[in-house]
Amino acid sequence: MDDPAKQWARLSLKAKENQTIDLPPAVECNSRILVAKLFTKRKVNLEALTRTLRSMWRSIQTFEVRDLGSNTVLLIFEDESVPQKLMMQGLWTFDKYLIGLNKPLGEESVEDATFDRASFWVQMHNHPLCRIYTATVEQVDASTIGECRGRFLRVRIQLDINQPLCRGRMVNIGEAESQWVAFQYEKLLIFCYWCSVLNHDEKDCHLWTDGSATVRTEDQQYSAWLLTRPHHKSSTVTSG
Incomplete structure (x- = not known):
């Protein structure tokens, strides 16, 4: 198929087609x-x-x-x-x-229209409770008095769905040794167990379709452990 720009260059406009029309103000x-x-x-x-x-x-x-x-x-x-x-x-x-x-x-x-972002509730396990960076999240699950400590920190985060889901992150806490903070996603949808991207499932992943003769399902790096059940009976407040 020809380049649209080349097709446009070959067009010969009639006099009426070439007349400029003033559009009304945007509504x-x-x-x-x-x-x-x-x-x-x-x-x-x-x-x-x-x-x-x-x-x-x-x-x-x-x-x-x-x-x-x-x-x-x-x-x-x-x-x-x-x-x-x-x-x-x-x-x-x-x-x-x-x-x-x-x-x-x-x-x-x-x-x-673009569809590259979606918001998820994420549980952060082993997160240091004294280190909460609310500027990076949309909401923090907290009590009526603003208390958010518990078995895990629960936050609503907007994610780029074209990027792999993170299983967690290594964090530095002052001079202490770095520690692993594990992420679990509530109401996680169908996603790819090969590359952990949300916009396709494992049957449509290029890692499977391009190399199905050599890859094995037991080699999948991502699985349902990223998923957790929704956290019930909680209130949410907009983060600062």
Whole structure:
């Protein structure tokens, strides 16, 4: 297929086509919409997806779902406050696959939508309780008096879903010896056990498709140990 730029260079515009049209001032029209992408290679049935969304969002009385192709849909709501609420309340899933949400801003079109970030609740085990860096997280799970100490530190973090999930990090604590802080992700979705990336599963990973004759499932570096059950009966406060 020719380069679109080369195709454009060969076009000969008629006089009417070459006339410039002044567009009216921009009108905010994106406040009621979200663009959603399903992170699965399988073709998603639009009716099944719509039923699932209406079940998850049963408190939202009216919204419309339009197919944009490539497992991407446009969501149109009556209430302008709903899109931002859904963005804040996620994580949302369909058949255990991540639903990426994007809220177009200003004059962005649906084609400009990107789906590279999602927010997760993460349990940090063996984290030094006196060292809490709230600037790096969206929320910290804490009691009504602001106490967040317990068996683990629980935080809501926005992650780049194109990057591998971290199993933990080595941290330095002053002059003391470095220690391992293990991460466990609540409500973790289908992800790749080969490379730990969220936007595909192990059957679609290039490490498997390119080297299926030599790789073995027992060689997988990532597994369900990254997953933990949701932490119930907790309150959350926005981090500082």
